[in-house]
Amino acid sequence: MRPLPSAWPFLQWLFLGSLVGALAGLASAIFLYLLERATHLREQHSFLVFTLPVAGLVLGAVYDRWGKPIRGGNNLVIDSVHEGDAQLPLRMAPMVLLGTVLTHLFGGSAGREGTAVQMGGSLADAVAHRFRVPSLTRRELLAAGIAGGFGSVFGTPIAGTMFGLEVVVIGRMSYEALLPSLVSAVVGDLVTRGLGIEHTLYPVPAPLPLTVPLLGKWLLFAGAVALVAVVFVESVHAMKKAWERYVPSLPLRMAAGGALLVGLWQLVGTDMYLGLGVPGILRSFTDPELPVAAFALKLLFTALTLSAGYLGGEVTPLFFIGAALGNVLARLLGLPLDMGAAVGLAAMFAAAANTPLALSIMAVELLGASVLPHVAIVATLAYLLTGHRGIYPAQRIARLKHGGPLLRRLVPLRELPKEDEDPRA
Template identity: 75%
Template structure:
């Protein structure tokens, strides 16, 4: 089994690394082209119409995105379609080319899951090994696209079930993430280098400030998650035809762009993240504008992920909160950047490690405190409705079965009340979710 994990984990890492390298290169080229030709943004509604037509005709289950990958980990249903990898890659690049506010983690996870499941079927892996390789695919995609191999491995284990790490998949996930990162870098991809905050010793006063900071992060995470899900559900109900829905979303993004009069909120927004580390006069409204652009883009069906936009929102929010609380601006930006996604994705451990890989070990105690508190305060919700939960965040008995987040009715932090027909693997809760 050890040799099998090493060999297949490495193979998954190689295919994820190559896919991430191609994706990141195309994404950079698309961003450069848009920045050099600002008029391309006006074509976003048309791009939405075309992408919507393609996905409506040939997308099928691929439209499930990250949730399809997570559902497959849990249920072991039919293979994640191999066509997911090229379709989501092209769709995300086009979203960025025309100015949609989206990230890259969703694409990386979906490509990784699709390619890992192809490897699993190719080698006739059993059900347990297949789930472990899917977790490895998530890890390999995440770790290679951000250049954070340790965080990628932990994310692949932590994102599947809220509050539980699937250690049975640790070795293949770590191998896939490390190999994927090495391959991506070896193909010439250079990741963003963020400013390294200065050290700040913990004290009772500092901890108290971080607790207030965490409340602000949790509140924005709830607004983002609820806004995204409610817009998506409302649009699907009122505008069931995907091409029209995406065209309307593209039009709304163009209107927002014209309203604010800046390109800062289009695409990934990496310069905005770096600015949040350095600008003590950053406008308070910056994080809210990026949130609005991203919710509209993703909520109406455009492709991409949430991580980098949430990094932008979290870093700019952290900048503002740090100034209000008398904390260093660069440290506040670093903590907010990681903690907001940790709260929204229910992955506080992975994102705390990711912060260390991105900005250095000095951030660790601070980001861990804020990520954990914000994770609890957001309640039983998240950007991935297919995540399962087997125990309340605030304690209590283990549930009889894992319940998908989408089937919960929850307050913050509130009791769990599952609707009739709750999903999950029935009474087989702890078996091999990876």
């Protein structure tokens, strides 16, 4: 008869996961409160957007002086999961929090998941080094930090759990980190909500029976989502390289990018594409006259903001891009407007971040079970159609998307072009 497993690992993960989740949830609550205040202030005083170049110059100088060790952002967190024992700088948490809030205060188009993931990762690593845990435990705790940050900032603990497991490696789930990630995400969400933070409520689409003709429409829909996701990913990477080549000074780069954003804002004549863009996301569910170019304009605003060096994530802007694109596709394909926006919202980020399972679950947590199986079908197809690229170049590939055996080593996305044609070699 086999002996019963020890309760120690379970108790250890309950404690460490809860501690990381509580810290991540507290950080997310502070961040979301400040972000709401900054957004409200900017909406009440639009002249603040005109000062974005000056804010970029100051932020760039501060970040260039004290932020070089954390400049990798989400990619630094993912790299830390895979290699080395050097601690993520604890300064990452306050610096990305304040930097992202200021980006939104002055009108930059960015998200919030990047900030939450980096805060969760740096706080988790501080816990790991404080308790001197082994290297393997540290990597699992970092995944829990990612899960706690993501789950608490969006109010989606189960999606946060899956995101922490799915985002670090393409083609292999890190189930060894399942328990700490789940504990961290659930506790983080409870802490954030317990501190009075209210998350955005999205419309719940009516159930839509799956039929053969509808499957054909979803295939076309997935192709369009994948195409726009590829444009977003490649645009951000290409624009970032161009900025770094032609304007090597970070303060000047951010100032120049801010000036271009102000000019673009004046050209389009609306605040719709500034900041998170939540009102635009909600409008996509109900407005049959949403501008056809709304998704493209939000893509441009966001790519320019992030490539120039402003802080923030990609999730909420990608939600906007996906929902607005879904609105347009729903009108073209004869789909319910709210279902098109809902599926586009989740599938766009799933394709860009290579996380179809997490975003399918997230769609259910945000939009209700009626989005299944539609969002899972489109997210999976779009994820496959985007190829081996994504918004996080540090993601490792364990298995090629088109199948085959596990690779002999984990290949970072950023190194894939340097590999032979087949990375299994």
